[in-house]
Amino acid sequence: MTTNTNDVQQTIYSELGYKSMPFPYTTPATLEAYAGLLGVSAPNPKTARVLELGATYGGNIISQALFNPEATFVGVELSQEQVEKGNEVIANAGLTNVSLIQSDIASIGSEIGTFDYIIAHGVYSWVDDGVKDALLRLIDEHLAEDGIAYISYNTYPGWNTMDEVRQLMMFSNRDKTQFNHKEKVLHGKTIGSIVGSQILKYDNLKERNSKFLGALRSVMQKDDYYVGHDHLEPNNDPVYFYQFNDHLKAHNLAYLCDADLTLSMVRSFDSDIADTLDKLALNDHIAQEQYLDFMLDTTFRKSIICKAKHAESVTYDMGNPELVNSVPMRTIINSFTYTILFNEEALSIFENDIVRDTFQSIIKDGGQFNMIEALAIVKAANDAAKGDDESLETAVNALYVAMAEHIVRGGLRFFKHPYVKSFYMEGQxxxxxxxxxxxxxxxxxxxxxxxxxxxxxxxxxxxxxxxxxxxxxxxxxxxxxxxxxxxxxxxxxxxxxxxxxxxxxxxxxxxxxxxxxxxxxxxxxxxxx
Known part of the structure; x- marks a missing residue:
């Protein structure tokens, strides 16, 4: 990235501002759990060294540092203003295990050290090819041998339609050199609304341009700072999933899965699509996920990666209901602590009465559990119903299948090293x-x-x-x-x-x-x- 581009981006940050968000799928505890789901061991997140690239004000790692006082967090951010203000919040909060430094990615040297987890949310698609390369080179050189990294990026084919919206906004501002970036966002939104309204007046145009209208509506509803960064940055360069993986290979890195597990374990919710993917690319998981992106018109990916040598033993069996009750898969499921994210109203989805009653009991008890506790509830329920060994085995098998399904679909959060919340007790x-x-x-x-x-x-x-x-x-x-x-x-x-x-x-x-x-x-x- 050239100095000139750096100056442009710093100006954009200054004009638009950016409220720094925490992202639950970027935490070391989550990344460790996802790796463990695939049979890959990762460092203990409670004591890990964590690097975030593109940290803005630090809102994603400051909160993590708060709950993990024995871990160390370092954020790298291009904007000097955001670094200074973020470090001021850190100082006022009295946190000593998190810090922000100002740098562009290409300038980070060996002195920064090695990290167990590296996070790059919202960076890869918004920088030029040289910085993309520097980003992966940095991960290769600074990620611990058993470390896990996370990179998010815009993807084709879905972003082809979003790119039409970007090009419309860019075109509308092509001669607005007198506008600052915030004014360009407001002008682009205004023009986008006019174009969209005109299309909506004609049924044939509305039908023909339904995807474009959906993308346009989505962008118009976003906050100004989001639109300014996502659609009017100097760089917005989506890639196909397979291209991203080719880039990983060039830097001794390998893809594990997406933070949206339905993209990586499709058989858990649609066996017909999974069968088709097997026919298209048997035993080639990268190719299968790329075909799936074409089917789903995927616009965004949240890739979890590791050093290439660790990906050789990865298994995606968790997504296959027929394999869930094997000893290896049960062992993996048994290794986590879970939090239920669905409520009692959703319990009707469970066909097995004992499984449904088990989840209901757990929800009433606060929603956090491990498999030892869940299996004990299943056994007690079977005994209360005067069931035999066969009915118990049926219920246990159904429980494991339900666990795997809702791990993949997002109904359960799961951790190897969970943060254990305390319930309020008077006087304690x-x-x-x-x-x-x-x-x-x-x-x-x-x-x-x-x-x-x-x-x-x-x-x-x-x-x-x-x-x-x-x-x-x-x-x-x-x-x-x-x-x-x-x-x-x-x-x-x-x-x-x-x-x-x-x-x-x-x-x-x-x-x-x-x-x-x-x-x-x-x-x-x-x-x-």
């Missing part, structure tokens, strides 16, 4: 200082730069002064009455007049809501007796 639960400092840093200015995040790295866009107040109150285990009295004092000034009863009721409601919220965010710890 408290909020550690690092969480309070982080929320304070976000509430007092950081919210304009980045989102907060849960322990799973899901975005939280509404951290508030009320959250901060409650966290400061719960800095150590306290009795419910003490907390409620402090809430009343902080909110109502301790007024003991005629409204005291109503104030107590409101404070109790506040207490109930915020203790539950702290559980969901993962900000609680419990005092060990």
């Amino acid at each position: 639960s408290f909020v550690p200082a690092r969480f309070t400092k982080f929320v304070k840093a976000i509430v007092e200015g950081g919210s304009e730069l980045m989102y907060g995040a849960t322990s799973d790295n899901d975005a939280v866009d509404n951290l508030s002064d009320e959250d901060l107040m409650f966290m400061e109150i719960l800095n150590k285990p306290k009795a419910k009455s003490t907390i409620i009295n402090t809430i009343k004092k902080n909110i109502f000034g301790g007024n003991q007049g005629g409204q005291a009863k109503n104030q107590t009721a409101m404070a109790e409601a506040f207490y109930t809501e915020l203790t539950k919220r702290m559980e969901i965010l993962g900000y609680l710890e419990n005092k060990i007796k």
Whole structure:
């Protein structure tokens, strides 16, 4: 990347801004789990060294550093402004295991060291070929031998239609040299809306251009900063999946799977497509996924990769229901801790009564479990129904098939090294200082730069002064009455007049809501007796 292009991109960042997002599928714990699903061992994420390329303000790794204090996170970002502001949030949050450095990817040297996990979300398609090459060379040279990397990118064939929208916006701004980048985004959106509205007036045009209209509508609804970066950057260079894999091979790297497992394990939800893919490219998983991209018109990929030598032993058997109950597959399923993402209303999808009742019991108990616990529930349910060994075996087989299916489809989160959330217990639960400092840093200015995040790295866009107040109150285990009295004092000034009863009721409601919220965010710890 030339200095001139760097200057252009820094100007774009400055004009548009960019609210830094956390992405749950980029966490080391997730990447370790996905590798493990394919039979590949990866470093312990709790103590890992993690590098993010294109880190913006650091919103993806700052939250991860918060929940993994023994791990080390380094973010590299081109924009000096974003690095400075991100490091200010880090300093205000008191985090010492995460830092941002300003550099372009091609200039990173050996001094940065080796990393167990490397993340590059939203970089590969938005840089020129020289930087693409530098990105993969950096991963090859700086990824630990057993490390895992993540790269996302726009893909053809699906992005062909999106590219039409980009070209329309680029064309509309071809002579608008007086506009800054934000003005170009607004102008491009305006022209796009006019063109789309005109097409919608004619049934034949509407039918013929349905894909273009869908892409145009999608872009028009996006935030300005997203459109500016994704559609009006100097570079937006999608590739076909097979081309990306050819590039990996040139740098001693290999593809494992997509973070959307349905792209890599299609047999779990459509055996007919899987049979066709076998006919088209038997035993060639890369070719099969490329054919699938043509069938699905895929626009975006989130590829999980490793050093080439580790990919030789990869198995995709988890996606095949007929192989799930083999010893190797059961061993893999048994190795994870799970969180259920579906609710009780979805339980009707399970045909086996015992499996359905097992998931219902787990949901009622908080939704997190391992297979030892699940199998114990299955056995107890079978015993209660006075079932025999055959009915137990049938239920166990059905459970493993259901587990594999919902791992692939996204109904279950799974980790080898999960962050264990604490449930609130009066007199035992408290909020550690690092969480309070982080929320304070976000509430007092950081919210304009980045989102907060849960322990799973899901975005939280509404951290508030009320959250901060409650966290400061719960800095150590306290009795419910003490907390409620402090809430009343902080909110109502301790007024003991005629409204005291109503104030107590409101404070109790506040207490109930915020203790539950702290559980969901993962900000609680419990005092060990």
